[in-house]
Amino acid sequence: MSTVDTTRARRGRMGRLGAAAGVHAVLLAYTIIAIFPVLIVVLNSFKNRRGIFTEPLALPRTETFSVEGYATVLTEGNFLLYYSNSLIVTVVSLFLILLFGAMAAHALSEYRFKLNALLGVYLILGIMVPIRLGTVAILQLMVDLSLVNTLISLILVYTAQGLPIAVFILTEFMRTLSRDIKDCARVDGLSEYRIFFEVVLPLVRPVLATVAVFSMIPIWNDLWFPLILASSDATKTVTLGVQQFIGQYTVNWSAVLASLSIAILPVLVLYAIFSRQLISGITAGAVKG
Amino acid sequence: MAQLVLQDVRKRFGKVEVIHGVDLEVKDGEFVVFVGPSGCGKSTLLRMIAGLEEVSGGDVVIGDERMNEVAPSDRGIAMVFQSYALYPHKDVYGNMAFALRHAGEDKKVIDERVRKAADILGLEDLLKRRPKELSGGQRQRVAIGRAIVRDPAIFLFDEPLSNLDAALRVQMRVEILRLHQRLKTTMVYVTHDQVEAMTLADRIVVLRDGRIEQVGTPLELYHHPKNQFVAGFIGSPRMNFLPARAAGEGRVTAAGSGPIEMPVEPRAEAGELTLGIRPEHVEMVAPGQGTVAGEVLVAERLGGETFLHVELDGKETVVVKADGGVTQKPADRVGLRFPPEALHLFGGDGQAFARRERQGVIA
Numbered sequence: 001m002s003t004v005d006t007t008r009a010r011r012g013r014m015g016r017l018g019a020a021a022g023v024h025a026v027l028l029a030y031t032i033i034a035i036f037p038v039l040i041v042v043l044n045s046f047k048n049r050r051g052i053f054t055e056p057l058a059l060p061r062t063e064t065f066s067v068e069g070y071a072t073v074l075t076e077g078n079f080l081l082y083y084s085n086s087l088i089v090t091v092v093s094l095f096l097i098l099l100f101g102a103m104a105a106h107a108l109s110e111y112r113f114k115l116n117a118l119l120g121v122y123l124i125l126g127i128m129v130p131i132r133l134g135t136v137a138i139l140q141l142m143v144d145l146s147l148v149n150t151l152i153s154l155i156l157v158y159t160a161q162g163l164p165i166a167v168f169i170l171t172e173f174m175r176t177l178s179r180d181i182k183d184c185a186r187v188d189g190l191s192e193y194r195i196f197f198e199v200v201l202p203l204v205r206p207v208l209a210t211v212a213v214f215s216m217i218p219i220w221n222d223l224w225f226p227l228i229l230a231s232s233d234a235t236k237t238v239t240l241g242v243q244q245f246i247g248q249y250t251v252n253w254s255a256v257l258a259s260l261s262i263a264i265l266p267v268l269v270l271y272a273i274f275s276r277q278l279i280s281g282i283t284a285g286a287v288k289g
Numbered sequence: 290m291a292q293l294v295l296q297d298v299r300k301r302f303g304k305v306e307v308i309h310g311v312d313l314e315v316k317d318g319e320f321v322v323f324v325g326p327s328g329c330g331k332s333t334l335l336r337m338i339a340g341l342e343e344v345s346g347g348d349v350v351i352g353d354e355r356m357n358e359v360a361p362s363d364r365g366i367a368m369v370f371q372s373y374a375l376y377p378h379k380d381v382y383g384n385m386a387f388a389l390r391h392a393g394e395d396k397k398v399i400d401e402r403v404r405k406a407a408d409i410l411g412l413e414d415l416l417k418r419r420p421k422e423l424s425g426g427q428r429q430r431v432a433i434g435r436a437i438v439r440d441p442a443i444f445l446f447d448e449p450l451s452n453l454d455a456a457l458r459v460q461m462r463v464e465i466l467r468l469h470q471r472l473k474t475t476m477v478y479v480t481h482d483q484v485e486a487m488t489l490a491d492r493i494v495v496l497r498d499g500r501i502e503q504v505g506t507p508l509e510l511y512h513h514p515k516n517q518f519v520a521g522f523i524g525s526p527r528m529n530f531l532p533a534r535a536a537g538e539g540r541v542t543a544a545g546s547g548p549i550e551m552p553v554e555p556r557a558e559a560g561e562l563t564l565g566i567r568p569e570h571v572e573m574v575a576p577g578q579g580t581v582a583g584e585v586l587v588a589e590r591l592g593g594e595t596f597l598h599v600e601l602d603g604k605e606t607v608v609v610k611a612d613g614g615v616t617q618k619p620a621d622r623v624g625l626r627f628p629p630e631a632l633h634l635f636g637g638d639g640q641a642f643a644r645r646e647r648q649g650v651i652a
Contacts, residue, residue, distance in 0.1 A: 180374035180447075183341050188388035188439075189362030202378045 069254030101166030126164030560637020
């Protein structure tokens with residue numbers, strides 16, 4: 001009896017180990033595939049042109065090591081300007097997405113009013129319709145508003161693009177918030193706006209961070225709208241600025257790779273900031289869970 | 290300090306009416322408990338008093354002022370919620386001071402009031418803690434402290450003890466009682482637990498389906514329930530109900546018994562009758578003696594007392610509260626005596642016959 005039990009137990013443990021190993025193998029493979037191109041970009045950004053072409057996969061050696069790419073990027077062209085353009089557009093758009101997304105979500109989840117469900121569907125519909133389908137109309141609109149070649153045009157478009165998913169995620173989460181805590185704030189005399197800012201927003205911070213990460217990446221990486229709406233030299237973003245090193249006949253690969261490597265940095269920093277917030281459980285202890 | 294008056298208060302959600310005209314007067318300093326099964330509208334009624342639900346009809350009057358359209362914060366009330374509803378990002382002090390800070394109260398006054406409330410509730414050492422660092426009992430104490438700090442005219446409690454474990458619930462019940470004795474403020478308390486209602490209330494309001502079934506002191510409700518619903522709801526284990534038939538001259542027969550003298554005022558009643566007797570009033574006697582006889586189905590032994598579930602020969606089940614030391618086992622035959630003075634009688638519509646003797650009046 002006991003031997004049967006132990007063999008079964010052992011088989012169970014081996015089975016679990018096997019399953020864990022399998023899961024980790026898959027994850028590891030995925031990680032390698034995901035990181036490999038990034039790693040190649042960063043590695044080759046530290047090589048000279050010869051090094052890039054003769055041995056693209058090798059680590060930089062003394063003969064091939066060079067920071068000429070970085071030098072070109074930082075001295076030639078307005079790279080710092082592009083960089084700050086990208087940052088401004090991304091950060092302001094994110095702020096607007098989170099603010100308006102959270103406000104809409106709060107209204108949809110908290111208040112009972114006619115057409116509530118319909119309005120919710122309308123706000124979320126944007127998830128299913130790619131905003132690029134409206135490019136021509138958007139361009140016409142921006143021309144009419146004299147907003148072409150301004151960062152504002154990009155901020156407006158990205159805010160519109162990010163709102164549907166933000167409203168969707170935040171509404172779902174806010175529905176799960178305890179009604180008591182908001183009622184308590186009402187009894188304490190807070191206005192509806194202060195309830196939103198002082199009670200609801202702190203409670204949804206982890207979700208705001210999640211939405212921020214989701215929304216940030218496509219904005220930072222976008223080439224389409226900068227190219228169409230703001231391609232002037234003063235309003236170029238990083239992704240667009242990189243194009244100046246890609247000529248019709250020659251491509252300055254060192255500079256391209258160096259600028260891409262630098263472009264990764266702020267996203268990493270922003271991600272690090274938000275991911276600290278992703279640790280949920282901030283509501284623990286407020287209400288009986 | 291204030292009295293609370295509800296006049297024909299109604300609540301409709303869309304077309305559905307859930308509160309059907311409630312009239313109630315709560316005196317200054319009184320502890321009133323709303324009790325009833327879930328969905329009876331007791332929480333909705335409380336939220337209407339607090340101003341968190343709109344009043345669809347009738348008036349809510351606090352003090353001498355009609356409050357229907359007054360904001361919750363201006364009604365002079367404080368509310369304690371079932372889920373504590375503490376602000377998770379503020380420490381205990383911040384939670385208790387929040388309402389006053391928001392009202393622009395002087396810092397010194399705030400500090401004084403928070404410390405006083407913390408002193409009453411024994412929270413002095415916890416003022417710097419966050420809610421997540423507190424136990425359930427402590428959290429509920431902070432929630433009560435937050436209410437005390439506001440120095441309200443009326444305290445509203447919405448099932449404040451339902452989330453606590455049994456031992457803590459008993460302890461907090463006593464604390465709330467002592468708090469009321471100390472503050473002497475009007476309190477309205479909602480619960481589905483009749484034990485809480487019995488132990489806490491000056492007066493109990495029994496609600497069912499958005500209507501008041503009966504209002505009275507705990508002992509009034511226990512001894513003189515107006516109808517079968519209140520009789521079954523108050524008391525634990527609940528009252529035994531047996532179908533009965535009139536046997537003339539103010540007597541009835543039930544479950545194969547002989548005619549039993551009833552201690553009630555006679556009333557013309559055509560329909561089915563129901564005899565009621567509480568488990569603690571049934572006496573166990575030798576088989577063959579007593580009012581009815583039956584067979585023990587189950588014996589629940591709690592140590593100090595034993596609940597015997599007895600199946601009568603007419604197949605009805607009667608619960609008997611007996612001594613902890615009774616030796617009867619399942620399948621044993623027993624006789625049960627129904628002392629006439631302890632009996633209740635209900636008409637076909639569930640309305641109780643008035644009992645002749647007033648009981649449970651504490652002078």
